[in-house]
Amino acid sequence: MTDARENKIKLLIVDDEIDFLEALGERLEMRDFLVRTVANGTDALVLCDSEKFDLALIDLKMPGMDGQELLARIKAEHRFLEVIILTGHGSLGSAVECAKLGAFSYLPKPYQLDELLKVLKDAYAERLKKKFAADTARTRELLKIAQEDSPRGTLRRMKELDDEER
Amino acid sequence: MAAPDGFRSDAKRHDDIYRGLLRHALVRLTFLYFIPLLLLTLFFHLQYRLVVRDADHSHRELLAYHQAAMLEMYLGDRLLNLTDLTDDPRSLLEPHRDDLETHLADLQSVSEAFIDLSVLDGSGRVLAYAGPLPFLQKQNYRGEAWFTRLVAGASSHVITDVYLGFREEPHFTMALKLEPRGETRILRAVVSPEIARAQMDAQVVEIEEPGGGLLANIATNIWLFSALFCLIGGLVIWLQARWVAQQQYEAQIKERQLNRQLGQAAKLALVGELAAGIAHEINNPLAVVSEKAGLVKDLLDPRFGKNPTSEQLRDHLGIIEKAVFRCTDITRQLLGFVRQRDVELKEKDVHVEIDDLVHGLLSSELEVGEITVLKKYDPDLPAIITDHGQLRQVVLNLLKNAADSITGPGTITIATKKLGDRFTLTVRDTGHGMTPEALELVFMPFFTTKAPGKGTGLGLSVSYGIIEGLGGHMAVHSAPNEGSMFTVELPLKR
Structure with a gap:
């Protein structure tokens, strides 16, 4: 069971449209995603702190904290979490804003499921690429520290770097 | 044609x-x-x-x-002429007319200006006269100014200015006083000024x-x-x-x-904004439809091996149906919003119309913005006869503006009041309000305080035009951070 959870891509979906949220969640579960759904930004931030996610699908227009603000706050705390913005609005202005804030992609509703799956796949690939690059850099740093410092200092520094990953 | x-x-x-x-x-x-x-x-x-x-x-x-x-x-010359006659003063004691005539002829040969000649005694009596006016013979010159002056004065001669005298014609008198053997004799000659002038003119060199x-x-x-x-x-x-x-x-x-082109551009911008708004309202339920339909398909797909119950499927299909009608609602309201062009008078309850907007077209926006709508309707307000399509457009615009001005939780108060044969409709918000400068421009076309792309700046100017067209007035009160209040006043019956 633990293995099965570990093998799945962990996905967070945030949308105030409950019917949409449930249906999409169920369909992506069927396609081997580990899905958690929440209906507003505040709940999403709480969940992000307690669980680790690989990807997030966020609706742009929501009551309270809107998608753009949520995106900015998630990106500030979890830099390897790739965010895809969903919106029913047709304007390009918000797409540009979201791209600046670090969204991986911007998908207009309604979409073909294959389209969404492709974007999710690409987003996950992006996450791995960035993470790999970061891991390599960290490994290099760790080796450097191991060569230079005293054993206690080295251990403390390595622990710090290990914790940085989140 | x-x-x-x-x-x-x-x-x-x-x-x-x-x-x-x-x-x-x-x-x-x-x-x-x-x-x-x-x-x-x-x-x-x-x-x-x-x-x-x-x-x-x-x-x-x-x-x-x-x-x-x-x-x-000239007159000096004439006096000399006259003096020439008095070589022998004694001949004047008993002057004879013939002698005088001769003298006159002599004088006239020198100057034609001489008219007559006479000799007077000390009492002014004429002793002899030669000339064209014999009646002067009988005149007495005692009273004449020149005579008294000559007799009394030291001077032996006198030349008068031009005057009329007894003959009643303008003339000069020049007279000499002589005293042969103690008797006073006066030799008097009269000079015509006309002839004098003519003679003088002949002598005078013409001066320019x-x-x-x-x-x-x-x-x-x-x-x-x-x-x-x-x-x-x-x-x-x-x-x-x-x-x-x-x-x-x-x-x-x-x-x-240019104005015409701008108007055209503004219309296009309005259409664009409207289209984006409509897209959002319709795309969300469509996304529900798409996901639910996909889910049902997935559930029935043998590859997933789900074997759903018919009850599960019915639930999902019910949600699809609901979402479809949400779309229909939106398109229907939109048509209601766009359709009326010409004034179309109908008798309708304004309160129902407002409720329709608040719970229909604007509901999601109000909900998203955490805006509470307070209604203070006047129960005495009867059904209104007006163009409700146009009024609806105005109210929608006011409500949208009110909602846009509120950040975070806020309240919009909609009030109606009957005032005689008119009524007022007030939309008041707890939003950011307007500066006095903005307030002055608020009904101007293209004036907007919203961010670029968020508003055309046409809504209020169009609304203003509509209300004026419906025989009403529109007013606004606002202050920064105190919210805004728009008041529409209309007749109960258009």
């Missing part, structure tokens, strides 16, 4: 505009050019008149002085009048110049006025065209 008529009236209107501009330019330029010119002309004319008067005066003075001198000389002609010339010239100046000025003004009018006319026409 309508189009050419339209063009013709358009051309006529343009013609009128041009003519109006031309008239305006003409009047303005005329005043600008001619008023100073007229004032200057008047000033110089007056100055000139003064100069001419002065010159004329001194000229006359000179002339008079000159003539007086001439006359004095000092500048009189020249000045007179200037007078006529000034008027000639003025007339010429006015003519040329008028021509210049006419040409310039035409030029100015043409320029202004072209500028106006260009401005009109």
Whole structure:
């Protein structure tokens, strides 16, 4: 069971449209995603702190904290979490804003499921690429520290770097 | 058929505009050019008149002085002529008329100005007379001024000014006082001023009048110049006025065209904004439909091996149906919003119409913005006869603006009140309000405080036009951070 959870891509979906949220969640579960759904930004931030996610699908227009603000706050705390913005609005202005804030992609509703799956796949690939690059850099740093410092200092520094990953 | 008529009236209107501009330019330029010119002309004319008067005066003075001198000389000469006759004063004691006639003839041979000759005694009695007026023989000159002066005075002669005397004709009198053997005898000759003048003129060298002609010339010239100046000025003004009018006319026409194009652009922008709003309202339920339909498909797909119950499927399909009707609702309301162009009067309850907006088209927006709507409806307000489609557009616009002005939780208060045969509809928000500067411009087309792309700045100006068109008024009260209040006043019956 633990293995099965570990093998799945962990996905967070945030949308105030409950019917949409449930249906999409169920369909992506069927396609081997580990899905958690929440209906507003505040709940999403709480969940992000307690669980680790690989990807997030966020609706742009929501009551309270809107998608753009949520995106900015998630990106500030979890830099390897790739965010895809969903919106029913047709304007390009918000797409540009979201791209600046670090969204991986911007998908207009309604979409073909294959389209969404492709974007999710690409987003996950992006996450791995960035993470790999970061891991390599960290490994290099760790080796450097191991060569230079005293054993206690080295251990403390390595622990710090290990914790940085989140 | 309508189009050419339209063009013709358009051309006529343009013609009128041009003519109006031309008239305006003409009047303005005329005043600008001619008023100073007229004032200057008047000033110089007056100055000139003064100069001419002065010159004329001194000229006359000179002339008079000159003539007086001439006359004095002339009369002096005549007195000498007269004196020549008195070589033998005793002959005057008993003067004889024939002798006098001879003397007169002698005198007249020297100067024709001598009219007659007489001898008087000390009491003014005429002793002898020679000349054309024999009745003077019987006159007594005792009372005459010249006589008394001569008899009493030390001078032995007198020359009078021109006077009428007994003969009642202008003449000079020159008289000599002689006293042969103690008797007073006065020899008097009368000189005609006309003949004297004629004789003097013959002697006088003609002196040219000092500048009189020249000045007179200037007078006529000034008027000639003025007339010429006015003519040329008028021509210049006419040409310039035409030029100015043409320029202004072209500028106006260009401005009109630009306005028309701007209006077109604004309409397109409005359509764009509307389309984006509609897209959002429709795409969300469509996304629900798409996901639910996909889910049902997935559940029935043997690859997933789900074997759903018919109850599960029915639930999902029910949600699809609901979402479809949400879309229909939106399109229907949209048509209601767009359709009315011509005024379409209907009797309807305004409160129902407002509720329709708040719970329909605007519900999601109000919900998302965490905005509470308070209704303070007047229960006495009857059904209103007006164009509800247009009124709906105005109320929608006011509510949208109110919602846009609120960040975070807020309240919109919608109130109605019956006031005699009219009623007011008030939309009040707890939003950020407006500065006095913004307040002044709030009904101007294209004025917006919203971020670029968020508002066209047309909503309120269009609303204002609609309310005026429906026979009402629209007013606004607002202050920064205190929210805004828009009041629409309309007749109960349009």
